[in-house]
Structure formats: C-alpha cells, structure tokens
Amino acid sequence: MLTAERRQFILDLLGRDKKVLSSELSAVLKVSEDTIRRDLRELAEAGLLQRVHGGALLTSPATASYADRQKQAPKEKEAIAQAAAKLVCSGQVVILDGGTTTLAVARHLPLDLSATVVTNSPPIAIALADHPHVEVIMLGGRLYKKALVNVGAATIEALRMIRADLCMLGVCSLHPEMGISVTNLDEAYVKRTMISRAAEVVGLATAAKLDTAAPYVVESIHALSYLVTAPMVSDEMLVSYQALGLTVVRG
Incomplete structure (x- = not known):
C-alpha cells in the first residue's frame, strides 16, 4: 500500500x-x-x-477563522442558541464566552429578560447593545483576532471579581475522556477561569465538535453542568456524555 x-x-x-x-x-x-x-x-x-x-x-472545525465559522452549521447553531437561551433566568449574572454559537445565544435572549451579561466578545457586546434590560460588562484584554475575543491577564483578573450564576461556554472540542480543549493557550486560561467563576456551566457544541480534541486542555468534562447540542446528534453519540452525569439538551 x-x-x-x-x-x-x-x-x-x-x-x-x-x-x-x-x-x-x-x-x-x-x-x-x-x-x-x-x-x-x-x-x-x-x-x-x-x-x-x-x-x-x-479535529474540531473551530480551527477556522471567525468569519469562516459563521458560515458553518448555521441551522445547528440557531437550534442550540434557542435551547440555550431558555436556560437564562431574569436576575442572573451570566458569562457569555466568545464564539459564533454564543453570539447566536445573545441574539435569542428575550427582550423582557432582565440580566447582566459578562463577556470577552466584542461581537456579543455589540449584539446586546440595544437590548432594553440586559446590562453588558465588557471584559478587557488583548484581542485574539482569529476568534474575536479578549484574552490575557487583564481578562482573567476581571473575571476573578465576578460570581456568575451561569456560564455559556463556546466549545471548540469536546471528548468524554479528553474533556474540553481549544486551539489557543490564552483562550484555555480564560475559559478555565470562566468555568471557575460560575455556579453552573453550559457547554454549547455542534455535532462536528463532539468527540474531537485540540492541543490545549481547558477542563475535564465534569466541569460542565449541561451540554446543549444539535437536534440531529444521535442518542448513541450522547450516551458517553450522559453516563458522566451531564444533562444533555438537544435544540
């Protein structure tokens, strides 16, 4: 051969x-x-x-640029966003991680929702600028241009001052054994800090990101409270995640 x-x-x-x-x-x-x-x-x-x-x-499709990722699996992301937005309650402090799926979540937050959103994503902050009842806290730091998120020591220091009710985590790669992983080390540190500052963590993952791995480990799968994924993901693919205690929601 x-x-x-x-x-x-x-x-x-x-x-x-x-x-x-x-x-x-x-x-x-x-x-x-x-x-x-x-x-x-x-x-x-x-x-x-x-x-x-x-x-x-x-490997995860999240290795592509932000612009290219916006074109990937748009129907899946919309379904995931609609389901994830229902997990947000009025009065909560919510960390919205960067990413195209979390951006869709921001756009699906009800107009009568009163909450505080903390984000390191300029696109999410802009998307929520006209929301009548959501206060937006923008985390500073160095802009990681490929993912359009702020990262670095300033981002992490700001997160350490926050106790959030919920974190919506944009997932690059998710695997039952390898856990949550990303392609950029600075992003890994920021995501790990986000997880540590929230009472509950929701992982948002399209089908193509499940059972994949990336070079930099964020946390084990046990860091997640919920996994919100696409309707077309099979029961067979989700068994190993449910066996680890995750509450799985399909959009």
Whole structure:
C-alpha cells in the first residue's frame, strides 16, 4: 500500500470510528508503529487529525477563522442558541464566552429578560447593545483576532471579581475522556477561569465538535453542568456524555 493510500485509510477509519489507535493501525496495515506515528504526525501537521497518547482523534472545525465559522452549521447553531437561551433566568449574572454559537445565544435572549451579561466578545457586546434590560460588562484584554475575543491577564483578573450564576461556554472540542480543549493557550486560561467563576456551566457544541480534541486542555468534562447540542446528534453519540452525569439538551 502506498503512503498516500495508507494515510487515506487512516482518515477514513478515523471518520468512521472517531478515534484510531497506533497499535491497531500497525497490525491492520502491516507496518511498524514508527511508520504509523510518522503518518499521524504528518496528518496532524496538515490539520487533519489531533494526535493523542496512543493514537489520534478528530479535529474540531473551530480551527477556522471567525468569519469562516459563521458560515458553518448555521441551522445547528440557531437550534442550540434557542435551547440555550431558555436556560437564562431574569436576575442572573451570566458569562457569555466568545464564539459564533454564543453570539447566536445573545441574539435569542428575550427582550423582557432582565440580566447582566459578562463577556470577552466584542461581537456579543455589540449584539446586546440595544437590548432594553440586559446590562453588558465588557471584559478587557488583548484581542485574539482569529476568534474575536479578549484574552490575557487583564481578562482573567476581571473575571476573578465576578460570581456568575451561569456560564455559556463556546466549545471548540469536546471528548468524554479528553474533556474540553481549544486551539489557543490564552483562550484555555480564560475559559478555565470562566468555568471557575460560575455556579453552573453550559457547554454549547455542534455535532462536528463532539468527540474531537485540540492541543490545549481547558477542563475535564465534569466541569460542565449541561451540554446543549444539535437536534440531529444521535442518542448513541450522547450516551458517553450522559453516563458522566451531564444533562444533555438537544435544540
């Protein structure tokens, strides 16, 4: 089997099973584990998978730019946003993490809702500027342009002064074993602090982000109280998340 054929086989298997193990690939393809590790390394460098100990997992579509992510799965995000917005109650302090799905949540907050929204996302702050009863607290920091969120020490310091009732977390990658992960280290620190400052945490994830991994770990899956995902996600895919105690809501 040619190298290109072998690597395509790995990608096809990964797409089907959501993960691959180096030892099993070595046996099936009749090549050394060193060869498999080289294949996985080069596929990872091309952004086609995420290497983990002993094998590889799918990568998240959240590696794209903010503008490109706005075009991804719009119907899923709208359904998730409508369901997530119903979890917000009047009088609450809510942390709205950055992201295109959390932006959709902001746009679905009822006009009679009276709440305080804390966000590190300029697009979310602008979307809520005309809301009649939502007070907006904009977190400062350095703008991470790819994701359009503020990050860094100033963002984290401001978050430490807040006790929120709810955090709506934009999920880059979510996996039952690998937990919550992202592609940027500064974002990982900010998201971890957001989680620590909220009584309950809602993870928002389209189907393509489930069972995926990224380089920087935010927290374990146990940090989430709720997982809000798309209606088309199968019961089979959600079993492992529900087994860990997550309340799963499909939009």
